[in-house]
Amino acid sequence: MSRPVQPVEDFTTTCMIMGFVxxxxxxxxxFLLWGFPAVIVLAVIMNAGIDRLRSHLNSQA
Structure with missing residues (x-):
């Protein structure tokens, strides 16, 4: 028995909120373990990774 394909909900907002949390x-x-400088270093590393991923994805498109 075949059923028609139905659209699914868009979970983009939920995913973004959980990523932020x-x-x-x-x-x-x-911050609690190593202090504010470690948070800054982690943020800079993550930002560099995101920029690299963005440039990689843009070059493939």
Whole structure:
């Protein structure tokens, strides 16, 4: 028995919010363990990785 294909919900907003929540608790944990300079270093490393991923994805398009 075949059923028609139905569209699914868009979970983009939910995914972005949960990503922010996870990033926030990781930054808080790093801050509590090693202090503010470690959070800044982690943020710079993550920013460089995101920029590299963005340039890689743009070059493929």
């Amino acid at each position: 996870n990033l926030l608790w990781v930054f808080v944990l790093v």
